[in-house]
Amino acid sequence: MSESRLQGRRVAIGISGGIAAYKAIEVIRGLTDAGAEVRVMLTPEAMRFVTPLTLEAVSYHPVAADWLAAQGAGETHIGLAEWAELIAIVPATANTMAKLALGLADEIVSGTVLASRAPLVLAPAMNDVMYTQQQTQDHLAALRGRHAVVVEPAIGRLASGKSGVGRLASAERIVAVIEAVLSGRRNLDGLRVVVSAGGTREAVDPVRYVGNYSSGKMGRALAEVAAARGADVTLVTTVPSNPEGIAEMPVGSAAEMLTALEKACTGADVLVMAAAVADYAPDQVAASKLKRTDQPIDLHLRPNVDILKALGPRRGLFRVGFAAETDELRAQAQQKLESKHLDLIVANQVGVDGQGLGSDFNAVTVVSASGLVVDIPRLPKWEVAGRIWDAIDTTRNRGA
Numbered sequence: 001m002s003e004s005r006l007q008g009r010r011v012a013i014g015i016s017g018g019i020a021a022y023k024a025i026e027v028i029r030g031l032t033d034a035g036a037e038v039r040v041m042l043t044p045e046a047m048r049f050v051t052p053l054t055l056e057a058v059s060y061h062p063v064a065a066d067w068l069a070a071q072g073a074g075e076t077h078i079g080l081a082e083w084a085e086l087i088a089i090v091p092a093t094a095n096t097m098a099k100l101a102l103g104l105a106d107e108i109v110s111g112t113v114l115a116s117r118a119p120l121v122l123a124p125a126m127n128d129v130m131y132t133q134q135q136t137q138d139h140l141a142a143l144r145g146r147h148a149v150v151v152e153p154a155i156g157r158l159a160s161g162k163s164g165v166g167r168l169a170s171a172e173r174i175v176a177v178i179e180a181v182l183s184g185r186r187n188l189d190g191l192r193v194v195v196s197a198g199g200t201r202e203a204v205d206p207v208r209y210v211g212n213y214s215s216g217k218m219g220r221a222l223a224e225v226a227a228a229r230g231a232d233v234t235l236v237t238t239v240p241s242n243p244e245g246i247a248e249m250p251v252g253s254a255a256e257m258l259t260a261l262e263k264a265c266t267g268a269d270v271l272v273m274a275a276a277v278a279d280y281a282p283d284q285v286a287a288s289k290l291k292r293t294d295q296p297i298d299l300h301l302r303p304n305v306d307i308l309k310a311l312g313p314r315r316g317l318f319r320v321g322f323a324a325e326t327d328e329l330r331a332q333a334q335q336k337l338e339s340k341h342l343d344l345i346v347a348n349q350v351g352v353d354g355q356g357l358g359s360d361f362n363a364v365t366v367v368s369a370s371g372l373v374v375d376i377p378r379l380p381k382w383e384v385a386g387r388i389w390d391a392i393d394t395t396r397n398r399g400a
């Protein structure tokens with residue numbers, strides 16, 4: 001995330017009393033690094049887990065904790081409620097969420113939430129049984145019904161030592177959701193999105209393949225941004241990384257990718273084909289490892305499956321393709337947009353140092369079937385992904 005993304009935005013972080021309280025420090029760091037102003041408030045129980053001193057040091061401001069103290073330490077709850085553009089509770093305990101759902105206000109965090117009309121983001125963290133318990137789920141549903149945004153906890157090792165759902169979402173994910181809410185881009189809520197990523201690997205023999213330099217980073221960024229904006233995301237990728245909050249389907253070859261996409265696209269609203277699918281694949285796959293000899297060998301390649309063509313246009317599915325070209329970028333993109341019946345195409349110039357395949361940066365041109373053209377300059381892939389989603393959203397909703 002660039003330094004200015006949240007420049008001057010006012011975020012109040014409420015910390016409640018769970019083991020994950022110390023992880024709020026990373027979230028505060030992420031927000032201040034992105035330019036946000038942060039004020040921290042602690043429940044009395046949270047003060048048993050983390051100290052105000054540490055939080056003052058990372059937020060550069062006094063921490064609001066004891067709201068009954070004479071002159072109050074730090075801000076008052078009304079002052080904070082009016083100051084905050086957004087309130088995020090990190091971590092949100094089962095107890096604090098129950099209080100928020102019921103409108104209880106018996107300490108500064110719940111008191112500030114009740115006194116504010118700012119958007120509320122909740123990042124729950126707790127034992128898996130506490131989290132899946134009906135009471136907790138009912139409170140979460142009530143809070144969602146009142147437009148609270150919930151950053152779902154991850155599945156993983158819990159404080160108890162066992163594995164389950166209830167681990168606090170990563171700091172990056174929480175900051176990304178806060179950014180989406182603050183920028184008015186939590187607009188993919190409920191949308192079912194499928195993204196393909198990475199270069200396909202076409203087997204030569206059991207240990208070798210023909211591939212390309214695609215790292216899967218652009219596809220992953222597209223999947224992560226969509227998830228932060230509220231979409232239900234499936235990532236079909238040759239470079240699995242188990243991203244939080246995203247359903248991942250690892251694949252190898254183009255044929256495997258097609259099978260996975262057939263399944264993932266059923267009922268989906270948007271397909272983004274960011275994968276670099278090999279145009280050719282070995283005609284024959286050797287059953288056992290080819291032995292090294294002193295003689296050259298010929299690898300006979302056949303045209304590979306054309307995934308977009310094989311999937312075909314589907315009712316209700318908005319289809320986004322990628323074109324990696326070395327020359328005549330716009331003309332090639334336009335031609336591919338038409339021949340593959342795409343709704344939108346993202347064209348990137350390959351062969352330029354420091355962007356595109358394998359890089360953390362990209363520069364692209366987006367062209368929609370309805371005539372929208374957006375040039376996105378060289379930026380980190382995460383930011384390029386954000387602008388691509390803006391273009392998809394504009395095209396889908398306004399037919400631009």
Ligand SMILES: Cc1cc2nc3c(=O)[nH]c(=O)nc-3n(C[C@H](O)[C@H](O)[C@H](O)COP(=O)(O)O)c2cc1C
Binds near residue numbers: 018097
């Ligand atoms: C060691 C310890 C760890 C705890 N961790 C959690 C937790 O991760 N999540 C949670 O919801 N409650 C947790 N609790 C229970 C809360 O601390 C307890 O419900 C408390 O009343 C929460 O107060 P608050 O919501 O006002 O901060 C833990 C309790 C203890 C003693």
